[in-house]
Structures are given as structure tokens and as C-alpha cells.
Amino acid sequence: MRLIIDVDKINAVAEALRKLKIERDRYLDDRYYPPQSDPRERQLAYFISVVAVDHRTSTPLGAFEGYIDGEFYHGADALWRLARKAYDEGLFEPDRLAKLTPEDAERLFSINGVKVWDFNVRLFLLRDLGAKAIEAGGFQGLIDDTIEGLAAKLGRVRAYEDPVRKKVLLLAKFLDGRGLVQFKDRENFDVPVDNHLSRIAYRLGIVDVDYDILFKGLELTREEDVEVRNKVKLSWRLVAKFSGLDPFALDDFLWSFGRRVCARDRPRCEECPLRDVCKARSLGRYPPEHTHTLTWYY
Incomplete structure (x- = not known):
């Protein structure tokens, strides 16, 4: 083309x-994001994990949408709302992600029993991320204060291997906006x-x-x-x-x-x-x- x-x-x-x-945006809406007062490692775990699976949620076969706690959510909003609820249950610990069960994954990737179109792919991506976080000694080990360094560290994680760096840049946007990382190469x-x-x-x-x-x-x-x-x-x-x-x-x-x-x-x-x-x-x-x-x- x-x-x-x-x-x-x-x-x-x-x-x-x-x-x-x-x-x-500073990403403070508590429907989607954890409290800024929470420990930095927990916040890093949340953003790295959710961005890892934040890709297309709908296809011509159907949309990922529905009511969650009485409010209608669609697409990425639904994904982040479900993730925020799972965060309170401790789902984003490295050990738990590495051994994530389909039952636990349904808390993230299904609405009223209807799963997101690539449920098993997202399950795989989170398991891989959990294993890589363990190898890195925690989610802090996957973070860098430059975009190039961040891309290099996350390059071993399957969810972040896109050559165009969509998820790397999306993660950097959240980390910068929340004040979790002070990037040295804003250019x-x-x-x-x-x-x-x-x-x-x-x-x-x-x-x-x-x-x-x-x-x-x-x-x-x-x-x-x-x-x-x-x-x-x-x-x-x-x-x-x-x-x-x-x-x-x-x-x-x-x-x-x-x-x-x-x-x-x-x-x-x-x-x-x-x-x-x-x-x-x-x-x-x-x-x-x-x-x-x-x-x-x-």
C-alpha cells in the first residue's frame, strides 16, 4: 500500500x-487507575500488565462491551475497568501472573460470560509477562528512564515486541503522566x-x-x-x-x-x-x- x-x-x-x-491527562480516574498513594511497584505492575493486553478488543464478529457494576463500558474502557477491579484483588503480582489460570483471566477478559475475541492470546501474554517480571526481580526491573532503555528492557516481553512500539509508548505515556518515571529523553x-x-x-x-x-x-x-x-x-x-x-x-x-x-x-x-x-x-x-x-x- x-x-x-x-x-x-x-x-x-x-x-x-x-x-x-x-x-x-494525568490518568487519575479511579474507575480505571489505582490510587497514586499506592506503592510504586504495585502501580508499575498494574500499568505494565494492562498495557501489555491493551490491543484491539473488538472485531467484525462482535464488540467487547457490556454492563460492569451497572455502568456500560465498551472496548478499552471495559478492559481497564475490569483490570481496575482485579487490581484490588492482587491479580497483578508476578507469581500470580506467571501461573494465571483461565478462571482468573476471565475476570479481566470477559463480560457477563462473553470473552474477548483473543482470550487465550491475552492469557499467554500475561503469563509471559509474569515470568519476565520474576526474572527481572520485579516490575521495577523492566523499567528505564529513557524511551530507548524502556524499549530494550521490555523487548524480551512478548506483549511489547511491536517494532513500531505502540505499547512501549503507551506505557511511557502512563508512567510519565502519573509521575512514576521521570524520562530523561523526552525528545x-x-x-x-x-x-x-x-x-x-x-x-x-x-x-x-x-x-x-x-x-x-x-x-x-x-x-x-x-x-x-x-x-x-x-x-x-x-x-x-x-x-x-x-x-x-x-x-x-x-x-x-x-x-x-x-x-x-x-x-x-x-x-x-x-x-x-x-x-x-x-x-x-x-x-x-x-x-x-x-x-x-x-
């Missing part, structure tokens, strides 16, 4: 973003590229791609997917640079924006602050993200 980074469009999008009030911050960020990039036109190919939904190979997402990551890096935004603040905005405004099936263009610079709106065509389904990278 041929992609071209459009620098003129990147400048236009960056200018539009500069007019918005975009701020970092290496990047957006963690997932489906939402790819779709928004294609629709805005900061990455120019043939829309007909996207509409066909052809499954990309692993190598093609990595190449495409690296292009998307570079385009958002330039948007962050030209707009003066912290890449992690930009990601906070884009992730919410992609779910609530620039949605896959029903974009709400009337609410979009970027509609005047949007290629898709000018064409009246709203392609989805590229297709690469069988992955735990994002």
Missing part, C-alpha cells in the same frame, strides 16, 4: 490544533499508533493513501502493517513538532477524538474542530483504517 506524507497538510492540521486547548516521545490514529491520519490527509484500497479492506501482512504504521507515526510526530504539542498530549486528544468524533462507521463531522482541514470531508468519503486483524501489537 503506497503512502505519502503530506507536509502541507501536516502544517494545516498543526495550525488547527494550535487553536485548541489540548492538555495532558523521543512519540504517539502510540493504533487503529484510531491511523484512520484519522488517512482521513485528514496527513498521510496520503488511495481510499479505494482502504475501502476494499484487504488484509495487510505483518511487514506491510509495520511499514504503514511507521509512516503514520512519523506524520503525527511532525504534527506534534509543528504544533508545539507534547506527543503524549496529542495522543490523549486523538484517542478520544477517534472514538467519539472521527468514529469508524459514523463520523460526527458537525462536532469536528478539524473539519475545515479534513481531506475526507472535502471528498465526502470516510475510509476506515487499514486492515491487519490478527495482531496483539495494537
Whole structure:
């Protein structure tokens, strides 16, 4: 799939973003995140573990959603809500993760008896993470205060092996936002590229791609997917640079924006602050993200 980074469009999008009030989230919502007063090792265990399994929760076969304690949750929100409940039960200790049973995993990956689509994959990823945390002497042993060092230490963990580093960067965003790690190389911050960020990039036109190919939904190979997402990551890096935004603040905005405004099936263009610079709106065509389904990278 041929992609071209459009620098003129990147400048236009960056200018539009500069007019918005975009701020970092500090990840304090107690429905999803543990108390900041908890021991650092426990907080590290939580974030490293949940990010490890924070990839696509829904497929064309069905969505991961339902009521949890009387409130409706969908997708990643459901995953993090279930994880927060499991945290209080001590599920994220290395020894327990390394020997995680399907019964315990259901607390994380099922809603009202319906399991997430790749239940066994996530079970495997958490077991592997638990074993690697034990080898490292605890979750602190998997952490570094540089992005490169963090990627190197987590590179032995199967959940974090994505060459585009989606989960590494997502974890760094949480660790930085919560004040758990003071990174020395903030110039290496990047957006963690997932489906939402790819779709928004294609629709805005900061990455120019043939829309007909996207509409066909052809499954990309692993190598093609990595190449495409690296292009998307570079385009958002330039948007962050030209707009003066912290890449992690930009990601906070884009992730919410992609779910609530620039949605896959029903974009709400009337609410979009970027509609005047949007290629898709000018064409009246709203392609989805590229297709690469069988992955735990994002």
C-alpha cells in the first residue's frame, strides 16, 4: 500500500490544533487507575500488565462491551475497568501472573460470560509477562528512564515486541503522566499508533493513501502493517513538532477524538474542530483504517 506524507497538510492540521486547548491527562480516574498513594511497584505492575493486553478488543464478529457494576463500558474502557477491579484483588503480582489460570483471566477478559475475541492470546501474554517480571526481580526491573532503555528492557516481553512500539509508548505515556518515571529523553516521545490514529491520519490527509484500497479492506501482512504504521507515526510526530504539542498530549486528544468524533462507521463531522482541514470531508468519503486483524501489537 503506497503512502505519502503530506507536509502541507501536516502544517494545516498543526495550525488547527494550535487553536485548541489540548492538555495532558494525568490518568487519575479511579474507575480505571489505582490510587497514586499506592506503592510504586504495585502501580508499575498494574500499568505494565494492562498495557501489555491493551490491543484491539473488538472485531467484525462482535464488540467487547457490556454492563460492569451497572455502568456500560465498551472496548478499552471495559478492559481497564475490569483490570481496575482485579487490581484490588492482587491479580497483578508476578507469581500470580506467571501461573494465571483461565478462571482468573476471565475476570479481566470477559463480560457477563462473553470473552474477548483473543482470550487465550491475552492469557499467554500475561503469563509471559509474569515470568519476565520474576526474572527481572520485579516490575521495577523492566523499567528505564529513557524511551530507548524502556524499549530494550521490555523487548524480551512478548506483549511489547511491536517494532513500531505502540505499547512501549503507551506505557511511557502512563508512567510519565502519573509521575512514576521521570524520562530523561523526552525528545523521543512519540504517539502510540493504533487503529484510531491511523484512520484519522488517512482521513485528514496527513498521510496520503488511495481510499479505494482502504475501502476494499484487504488484509495487510505483518511487514506491510509495520511499514504503514511507521509512516503514520512519523506524520503525527511532525504534527506534534509543528504544533508545539507534547506527543503524549496529542495522543490523549486523538484517542478520544477517534472514538467519539472521527468514529469508524459514523463520523460526527458537525462536532469536528478539524473539519475545515479534513481531506475526507472535502471528498465526502470516510475510509476506515487499514486492515491487519490478527495482531496483539495494537
